[in-house]
Amino acid sequence: MKTLIKSLKFSGYKAFEKEVLINFETNKNKYNFKESVRDFKTQDGVFHYNNHLGFIGPNASGKTSILTILKLYRVFLEQGVNGLKSGLFNPFTGNLDPITVALNKHDFNKNSDYLKIELELVNEEFIIKHQIKIKNNFKFSEEVDIKKTKNKNMIWENIFKKEFDDDIDFISYSNFINSSSNNNIAKLEKKEETKKIADSLKNLMNGIIFFTSQISSIFWINEFTDFLFSNEANDEIINKMKNFIEVVAKNIDSKIKGVEIKRVIQNQTKTFAFDFILNDNQLIPYYAISEGTWKIIGMFVRLYLLKLNKRNYWYFLFDEIDNSWHPNLTRIFLRLIKSNLFENTVFLLTFHNPYIAEEIRQDSLYLILQNQEVSNWIDQIKIFNEGKNNKTLRLSTNFANKYLDEVICSGPENFKADTIFELFDKE
Numbered sequence: 068m069k070t071l072i073k074s075l076k077f078s079g080y081k082a083f084e085k086e087v088l089i090n091f092e093t094n095k096n097k098y099n100f101k102e103s104v105r106d107f108k109t110q111d112g113v114f115h116y117n118n119h120l121g122f123i124g125p126n127a128s129g130k131t132s133i134l135t136i137l138k139l140y141r142v143f144l145e146q147g148v149n150g151l152k153s154g155l156f157n158p159f160t161g162n163l164d165p166i167t168v169a170l171n172k173h174d175f176n177k178n179s180d181y182l183k184i185e186l187e188l189v190n191e192e193f194i195i196k197h198q199i200k201i202k203n204n205f206k207f208s209e210e211v212d213i214k215k216t217k218n219k220n221m222i223w224e225n226i227f228k229k230e231f232d233d234d235i236d237f238i239s240y241s242n243f244i245n246s247s248s249n250n251n252i253a254k255l256e257k258k259e260e261t262k263k264i265a266d267s268l269k270n271l272m273n274g275i276i277f278f279t280s281q282i283s284s285i286f287w288i289n290e291f292t293d294f295l296f297s298n299e300a301n302d303e304i305i306n307k308m309k310n311f312i313e314v315v316a317k318n319i320d321s322k323i324k325g326v327e328i329k330r331v332i333q334n335q336t337k338t339f340a341f342d343f344i345l346n347d348n349q350l351i352p353y354y355a356i357s358e359g360t361w362k363i364i365g366m367f368v369r370l371y372l373l374k375l376n377k378r379n380y381w382y383f384l385f386d387e388i389d390n391s392w393h394p395n396l397t398r399i400f401l402r403l404i405k406s407n408l409f410e411n412t413v414f415l416l417t418f419h420n421p422y423i424a425e426e427i428r429q430d431s432l433y434l435i436l437q438n439q440e441v442s443n444w445i446d447q448i449k450i451f452n453e454g455k456n457n458k459t460l461r462l463s464t465n466f467a468n469k470y471l472d473e474v475i476c477s478g479p480e481n482f483k484a485d486t487i488f489e490l491f492d493k494e
Contacts, residue, residue, distance in 0.1 A: 069380060070267040071107055071116060072413070073187040073194070077136045079179030082129055082439040086183075089133065089433065090443070091116045091413065098429040098445075103405040107189070110217035114189050119404050119414040121427035124435025130417035133433075133441070134384040137275055137415070140184055142169045143199060144272040147236050148207050175203040190267050192216060196223060197237075197268065206231045211264060226261060241265035270380075277384040278369070287365035288341075288353065290372060295328070295339045308371075315367045319396070320360045322346055363396055370403065373412065381412040389418045401426045 071091070078086040095104040095115045107114040122130045142150045151170040175182055181200040188195040196212040208231050212223040227237045235243070241261045291308075298304040305328060313326040325344035330337065341353045353361075373381060389397055401423070404414045418424070424432055424444075432444035442450075 068190045068192070068263060068267050068270060069107070070188050070190045070195075070271045071114065071380060072271070072382070073114070073116075073189050075136065076185040077183060079176045079182040080136060081132050081174055081176060083132065083441075084176045084178050085440065087133070087441045089120065089441070090430075091120065093117045093428075093430055100405055100426075100428040102407070103428055105410065109189060109191050110215070116413070117428055117431035118409065118412065119416065119427065120431045120433065121424060122415070122417045122433045122435060122441075123419065123421070123424050124417075125419070128435040129439045129441075130435055131386050133435075134277060134386055134415055134417060136184055137382065137384060138277045139169055140186065140199075141272050141275040141277075143184075143236075144238060144268055147239070148201065148205050151201070152205055170201070172203050188267065188271065189216065193264065193267070195264055195267060200231075202231065207236075208233075209237055211237050213260075213264060226257075226264065238265055238268065271382075274381045275384065276381060277386070287368050291341075291368055292339060294372060299330075311371055312364060312368060315364055316343060316356075316360070319363050319393075320356065323356070323360075363393075366400070370400075374408065383412055383414045385414060385416045387418065388416045389420050389423060394422075397423065398426075 073090075073092050075089040075091075076086055078084065093104055093115050095101060095106075103118050104115055105118050107116065122133055124130050139151060170182075181202045183198070183200045185196065185198040188197065192215065194214040194216055196210075198210045199207060200209075201207045207229075209227065209229040210225065211227040212225050214221050214223055227240060229235065229237070229240075241264070244258050245262050294308065295305060309326055309328045316323045316326060322345055323343050324346050327340070327342045327344055327350065329340050331340045332338075342350045343353060343356055344350055373383070388400065403409070404412075405426075405428075416423075416427075430443065430445050434442050434444060434447055436442055
């Protein structure tokens with residue numbers, strides 16, 4: 068069942084002692100970039116949500132921590148509380164990393180009794196409130212409450228409650244009662260309802276993807292190779308992907324004029340060779356190009372694979388969008404995600420530069436302030452106006468325009484943004 072996030076609350080994580088509220092829901096008739104508002108039909112009407120959220124703040128302010136909360140939520144749903152301390156699951160490789168744990172004792176706020184994560188979710192039939200509290204000894208409590216979307220005035224109904232000393236989590240509980248042979252009608256209805264909610268959480272879990280430019284540079288070639296093998300007999304699709312990488316590479320690095328992908332036999336195993344063709348016709352392997360070019364191609368390839376994937380919904384957590392990118396490419400990326408090309412994807416972005424903030428829808432922009440206070444841009448405008456005799460607060464337009472005019476237009480002479488944009492539009 069398609070499931071979307073209405074809001075996220077958390078507290079007790081690292082320096083975030085106070086509760087932080089992040090809203091995904093929006094009023095489509097207000098604010099800027101209305102084309103980036105998406106609609107989701109429920110039994111009672113339409114849920115409007117922003118397809119992108121931005122978090123701006125200085126280094127070490129906690130921007131990444133906000134994205135990490137959703138990553139922790141995914142790990143909890145997928146592996147239970149033990150998964151948070153036994154190694155981080157990598158959704159791209161499908162393996163556990165025993166060196167990097169998702170959550171350790173130092174991540175808990177020293178003034179808080181527990182880390183609390185609460186998501187309010189919506190699907191066609193239910194509004195779901197899912198709350199998790201985790202102590203630094205990894206004892207946890209969990210609650211699941213629901214409302215029917217066709218009756219917004221209905222009070223919350225609790226369908227699962229686990230105290231700190233109990234053992235079973237909601238997903239395990241759902242699996243258990245649905246394997247029971249009890250055919251009592253009331254219990255059957257409860258089983259069906261519980262299964263629907265558990266399936267909704269699993270659906271959301273599988274769509275939360277977290278990455279940085281470094282992660283992309285490591286993993287995109289694996290995803291690309293998997294894509295080639297899954298479409299090994301389809302020359303049209305392989306040529307389409309080859310053409311896409313070629314256009315991106317040529318726009319990024321003027322020394323590259325083409326891409327070669329061919330089937331080869333290595334160690335008696337069928338595989339693909341992937342090389343770049345330089346202007347002097349020299350053939351170099353993909354790993355020999357510059358690291359910056361490699362990262363950027365990886366970003367766009369992953370976006371393209373995301374576009375080709377017909378999954379219901381994705382939550383794409385992108386840490387430090389302005390790291391390792393040329394500003395022109397950042398502009399293309401923002402232009403892509405605000406368009407209608409990614410109907411079923413919500414992008415959560417962290418960054419430092421104010422020129423990026425001007426490209427974010429106003430009510431989906433969050434500022435990380437001093438003492439790890441998180442404020443929505445609309446709320447910040449209201450606070451400023453109350454104390455400044457209604458003078459208008461806005462980001463540094465002069466800086467942004469100067470930056471855009473003098474810096475964004477630099478880059479390879481053959482750079483053509485529309486060529487990349489058009490490739491996504493054709494899918």
